Amino acid sequence: MSAHRLPGSGPLMVFGGPYSNLEATRALRALATAKGIAPENCICTGDLVAYCARPNDTLAQIREWGCTAIMGNCEESLVAQAIDCGCGFEAGSACDALSIDWYRFASARVTAEEREWVAQLPRQLGFQWNGLDIHVTHGAPSKTNRFLFASSKASSKREELDSTPAHVMLAGHCGIPFGETFDRENGDQGYWLNSGAIGMPANDGTADGWYLLLEPLAERVRASWHRLHYDAHSEQRSMIAEGLDNGYARALTSGLWPSMDVLPAAEREQRGIALQPPALMIEPNH
Ligand SMILES: [Fe+2]
Incomplete structure (x- = not known):
């Protein structure tokens, strides 16, 4: 486990939400290896265990890989042996009802040894890399399960960033x-980069997951977002075989979320429209 080994100076691959999706996790790991990105330079922003059917195999894959990972709200809930995933869904909402099923499924399967491993993951991570002061968080530093979307106020992101040295x-x-x-x-300029998730599509009508690459250039860093193509049908079959024949299983191939309860109006309007976040150039901190 490399949670305490800081990334080296080569490119960073950043990804969120493996979500117990073994096929997606395997595919990303293979891609990182093919690109020659060191395990400690592959950074997971949490929620290793969630909606899909293979929590143990996904955790094993992450541990064997040795990528850098922080806890998400799903890990916090597993460690606390809470009764739900702690996503922050409103009681009685569709997301709340859907989350109860997968969380029970996952919590019943995660072993005591796996819980111990999850418990030692950091909640936040800060490091310097190619002139950048970087902070890694799940939702936000003030609250693990805070939802900050593209349409959320810039002032909210600025306040969260200003609460860190990054x-x-x-x-x-x-x-x-x-x-x-x-x-x-x-x-100075501040930057908020959300990698998206690999284990569930982005509600854009495609089955792909997403990851972020940070590549050092001469004096700046290029941030670019990429689709992860993987065998979503195979992952869907494994969910159905385990009795998780639900909206999340269908979302794996339709690319459409089963509920938009958590989405602001702007993101709801984007449903089913294929995404392509433009690349950004990041200036070093002065
Ligand atoms: Fe989360």
Whole structure:
């Protein structure tokens, strides 16, 4: 496990939400290996165990890979042996009802040894890399399950970033990839980069997951978002075989979420429209 080994100076591969999706996790690991990206430079923003059917195999894959990972709300709930996933869904909402099933399924299968491993993951991570001061969070530093989307106020992201020593935030949780640049209190540029998730599509009508690459250039860093193509049909079959024949299983191939309860109006309007976040250039911290 490399949670305490900081990334080296080569490119970073950032990803969220493996969500117990073994096929997607395997595919991303193979891609990282093919690209020659070291395990400690592959950074997972949490929610290793969630909607899909293979929590144990997915955890084993992540551990064997040795990528850098922080806890998501799903890991916090597993460690606390909570009664639900802690996603922050409203009681009685469709997301709430859907989450009860998968969380019970996962919590019943995760072993005591796996819970111990999950418990030692950090909740946040900060490091310097190629002139960037980077902070890794799940939802936001103030709250693991805070939903911050592209359409969420820039001031919310600025306040969260200003609560850390960093000028680049790498975030997850919301499940939809985006990058945003804004002015900080001190006049410098701040960056909020959400990699999206690999284990569930981005509600854009395609089955693909998403990951983020940070590549050092001469004096700046290029951030670019990429689709993860993998065998979503195989993962769907494994869910159905395990009795998880539900909206999340259908979403794996339709690319459409079973509920949009958590989405702001702007993201709801994007449902079914194939995404392509534009690349961003990141300036070093001054
Ligand atoms: Fe989450």
